[in-house]
Amino acid sequence: MADINSTLGMDTICLHGGHTPESNRAHLTPIYASSTYTFDSAEQAIAMFKGEEKGYIYARWGNPTINEAEEKIALLEAYGLKDSSGNPLKLKAILHASGMGAICTMLLGNVHAGQKILTHYSLYGGTHELVEKILPELGIGYSIVDFHDLSKVEDALKSNKSIALMHIETPANPTLQCLDIAALSALAKQHGVIVCVDNTFATPYLQQPFRYDVDYVMHSTTKFLNGHGTAIGGVLLGKDLDRMNKSMTKMHRLLGANSNAFEAFLLTNGLRTFTLRMERHCSNAQKVADYLEQNPNVARVNYLGLASHPDVAIAEKQMKHPGAMLSFELKGGFDAGIRFIDNLKLLTSAVSLGTCDTLISHPASTTHVGVPREERITFGITDGLIRMSVGIENIEDILNDLEQAITPNPSR
Numbered sequence: 315m316a317d318i319n320s321t322l323g324m325d326t327i328c329l330h331g332g333h334t335p336e337s338n339r340a341h342l343t344p345i346y347a348s349s350t351y352t353f354d355s356a357e358q359a360i361a362m363f364k365g366e367e368k369g370y371i372y373a374r375w376g377n378p379t380i381n382e383a384e385e386k387i388a389l390l391e392a393y394g395l396k397d398s399s400g401n402p403l404k405l406k407a408i409l410h411a412s413g414m415g416a417i418c419t420m421l422l423g424n425v426h427a428g429q430k431i432l433t434h435y436s437l438y439g440g441t442h443e444l445v446e447k448i449l450p451e452l453g454i455g456y457s458i459v460d461f462h463d464l465s466k467v468e469d470a471l472k473s474n475k476s477i478a479l480m481h482i483e484t485p486a487n488p489t490l491q492c493l494d495i496a497a498l499s500a501l502a503k504q505h506g507v508i509v510c511v512d513n514t515f516a517t518p519y520l521q522q523p524f525r526y527d528v529d530y531v532m533h534s535t536t537k538f539l540n541g542h543g544t545a546i547g548g549v550l551l552g553k554d555l556d557r558m559n560k561s562m563t564k565m566h567r568l569l570g571a572n573s574n575a576f577e578a579f580l581l582t583n584g585l586r587t588f589t590l591r592m593e594r595h596c597s598n599a600q601k602v603a604d605y606l607e608q609n610p611n612v613a614r615v616n617y618l619g620l621a622s623h624p625d626v627a628i629a630e631k632q633m634k635h636p637g638a639m640l641s642f643e644l645k646g647g648f649d650a651g652i653r654f655i656d657n658l659k660l661l662t663s664a665v666s667l668g669t670c671d672t673l674i675s676h677p678a679s680t681t682h683v684g685v686p687r688e689e690r691i692t693f694g695i696t697d698g699l700i701r702m703s704v705g706i707e708n709i710e711d712i713l714n715d716l717e718q719a720i721t722p723n724p725s726r
């Protein structure tokens with residue numbers, strides 16, 4: 315079997331990484347639709363339960379289809395990186411039922427009652443609710459600080475010894491704020507605080523947080539990693555292999571946050587073309603941002619590849635490209651937002667992101683409809699804000715649909 319490791323090219327890893335030849339010589343790893351696995355003997359069962367012999371026991375703990383997706387993503391996040399001894403960095407990935415499942419394993423496995431999570435105000439809504447509403451009931455507190463202001467972060471770490479974990483999401487929804495992973499991680503490490511980065515928006519194609527001494531990376535694989543919008547999933551990655559194999563694995567198993575063979579298969583299949591897709595997503599996004607910036611009906615464009623974005627210097631430092639996510643503010647406010655969505659003829663009106671086709675949403679009338687107006691505006695979710703996950707359609711077709719949908723036309 316070929317040695318597919320993180321020193322090979324990223325395209326090669328996407329295709330061959332994590333693949334183990336299968337006994338029936340199937341070219342692709344099949345969907346292992348079996349809840350349990352058999353033992354040759356009682357001795358073998360004992361050895362497997364003791365961890366002395368490797369093998370599959372029960373599908374909540376893993377199966378070959380899940381394993382391939384995990385190993386592929388671990389190689390992608392470790393791509394080209396070295397450990398402290400100068401050897402290729404080894405990571406362990408645990409596939410989950412969803413991004414939220416991965417966040418739950420990571421938080422519950424690292425933060426205990428009486429301790430706190432330190433995070434930034436711009437977070438995925440589900441993570442925000444988990445930290446703000448669910449975990450406090452278990453005695454786990456939180457502090458929210460503007461992560462752009464490193465002196466405030468340092469003050470929080472100095473004055474609050476109960477902070478156990480720093481959670482960084484960058485770039486963040488929906489204004490594409492970008493946070494300095496190296497600086498934040500260095501501060502956290504000075505205070506013995508664990509660091510996790512949600513790398514969903516960037517993906518390992520654009521940004522590799524393990525470069526900056528973080529402890530964990532997580533993703534909603536539902537997005538660019540799967541790339542086709544066919545399955546919900548999440549992954550937690552860690553470099554402390556002992557901890558990942560013991561306490562994180564235990565937490566994942568006992569929370570029942572496991573993935574399944576079918577969705578893992580869809581993820582692996584999507585990953586095979588991940589780098590090619592990302593290249594096109596990114597080049598299209600830059601062209602869309604340039605077009606929107608000169609459109610007279612657009613008040614503002616939030617894209618990390620435009621000089622007007624306040625975080626452009628951070629993005630240039632830590633990302634290979636500004637990515638495929640952007641948002642823009644229509645001049646006509648809420649009504650213009652609604653009209654724009656209704657006018658779309660080609661591009662898809664849907665929440666979520668990272669699928670091959672362009673997805674467009676109007677947060678004020680959908681994901682944030684229940685958030686009081688003043689509150690959402692503080693988070694940058696203004697009335698006419700449109701979020702766009704730029705797809706891989708032909709760029710002319712994307713631009714033409716945007717043009718006709720943005721242009722105000724009262725007769726429509």
Ligand SMILES: Cc1ncc(COP(=O)(O)O)c(C=O)c1O
Nearest residue numbers: 412413414438512514534536547
């Ligand atoms: C940045 C980010 N993190 C986590 C999640 C949660 O992922 P999932 O929906 O797969 O549970 C999402 C979902 O949109 C997200 O955008």
